[in-house]
Amino acid sequence: MHNPDSFIEEVTEEVRRDRLFAAFRKYGWIGGLVVVAIVGGTAWIEWTAAREAARAEAFGDAVLDSLDMGGTEERRAALSAIPAEGSQKAVIDLLLASDPSEDKAATLAALDRLIADQTQPQSLRDLAVLRRVIVAGAEMPLADRQMALDGIAQPGRAFRTLAEEQLAYLLIEAGDTAAAITALQALTVDQEASAPLRSRAGQVITALGGDPAADAG
Structure with missing residues (x-):
């Protein structure tokens, strides 16, 4: 059963x-x-x-x-005529901004377009800000350059160390050599800074009469 x-x-x-x-x-x-x-x-x-x-x-x-192409104007015209989408537009703008000695106004205008384009990656726009500060030079008020660089010198930003280097140069321009040396010494031991940047910072410190290794230990 x-x-x-x-x-x-x-x-x-x-x-x-x-x-x-x-x-x-x-x-x-x-x-x-x-x-x-x-x-x-x-x-x-x-x-x-x-x-x-x-x-x-x-x-x-x-x-x-x-x-x-041969001349600057021909190159600019040809680059501007290339169909581009998304980040390709940023590449075109950076290329158009690569010849400031020939046409500074056009270079700055290209960089401004990239900076203002919210559709582009932040890293490309930061690079454009950095380049614009360098290209504009003394024609851009020192305080405005400092403000622009401060924005991309924050932790986690792609070009933080390069922005900090430029900020140190602005301190030199402002006559604050001691602060510039301190800022550059920090860069010589910054693990995120490239070897060429650390070397460059050390050379500037030496030129300013400082010791590149002062904060290294």
Whole structure:
């Protein structure tokens, strides 16, 4: 004679299987749809990646062709005519800002456009701020240059150490040599500063009569 508990378990299991098969028959199309979506999504990603690679290659070729042109005006005109989207616009603006000796006003205008473009990555806009301060030089009030650099000299910003270097140079310009030496000494031991920057800071400290290694230990 069968154990009643065992019989109940068998019946329960059979009911579960029946319900499961019924659910498969009713909702099985959802699983098929998920599979189709996954396959279609993978194909879309691959197609998008290939399209982006081709677009980037075409953009790079156009930039190189433009930079190979003879005169400054020809290069600027060719660069400005290149179709660009997203961060490509930032690249064009930086390239247009690369020849201040030929046209300082155009350089500053290109940098201002990049700085104001909220759609661009913060790192590119910070770089544009840094370059603008350097290109403008004394034509930009010292206090305005300090304010601009302070904004990108905050911890975590991509060009913090370069901004701090420029801030030290502004201290020299303002006549505060002691503060400039202290700021530069901090850069010589800053692990985020590049080797060329640390070397440069040390050379300036020496030129100012200070000791590059004063805070190193």
